[in-house]
Amino acid sequence: MSAPTTPAASAATPTTHPAPPTPAGLLRLFVGVALVGIGGGLPAHTRRALNARGWMTDAEFAEAYTLAQLTPGPNAVNLAAMIGARLLGGMGAALSVVGILTPGLIAMLTVTAVTLGLPGGLPSGVQSGLRGAACAALGVMLTAALPVLKVTAGIRFGPTLAIITFLLLAALRADLLLVLAGTVIVGLIIHRPRSGE
């Protein structure tokens, strides 16, 4: 991070000899990322952990991050699968996904079993608390949406297509796959690669 590095330069001049990734090390890394990632920001924590171990350059990480945005599914878990696959193949991918999911899964199952298992539903105080938390979660979701909205604003016809998608899904309750197909076809026509570029 101190000097602008290219993948070639950072590979040629290692300051220390990092220990190579091991299955157990990969599992530990992603369990750690999950534990510090309460409240979000998992990709940032992943990048920091990989940097600390010298397992991936910033350029390689940026590549994986972009790809994680393009594949369907939850980004943070996709990113873990990709990094695991890159470092240790199929087993690495499986261990990374298990690692990033396990802490939250245990916590969520515990809370869920208690709250949903109560006879007669939640006590009113707990339900009131959850209502408050849900309102805050809406605020969290809005801030998470901001970067995507900002990038979209810079794309030609991006805002228009985003608003059309929003209206089709929210107001007309249109089928998602049809809307996806339509938006992507229109987008590809608008942004088709021109010869000479």
Added chain:
Amino acid sequence: MTAEPLDILLTFARLGLVSFGGANLPEIERVLVEQKGWITPQLLANGFALGQVMPGPNMLAMTHYGFAAGGWLGAFAATLGFYGPTALLSAAAMTAWQRLSRWRWLPALRSALLPFGAGVLLAGVLVLARGSIHSWTGALIAAASFALLWRTRLNAAVIVVGAAVLGAVLRL
């Protein structure tokens, strides 16, 4: 009412595969609340809120919904269905990435997918707002959380827990 584990697995697998850039809340609501009737809008909002204070990915809410649909087995089926196929796809995509990165249609595909993702996110905000905002106090809490996250470096989990305490005190 308990749903079949296989039905839960396949339903959540489909929901995972049609999520781009995070959670696809409009589709989750359409399928789980309206079509299947496995969860209520209130439970959708509750699970989403719980996901914010859990370690790891926020969409562990899916585990909560799966439990509501089919108990312990349902929770595992939902988790496996939602995360399994997309993780497999991601790992496969990574191995193909070196070739893909030189593909001249890739920037076009990215520019085409991002506005769709933005539209889905906006629709998701609306779905969540309908499930969680029932009063002016609630709207104020949401607006204050957004402002705090935007203007300060406070951890999102701290804000959500704070709002939970506020909600319990105010009898929201």
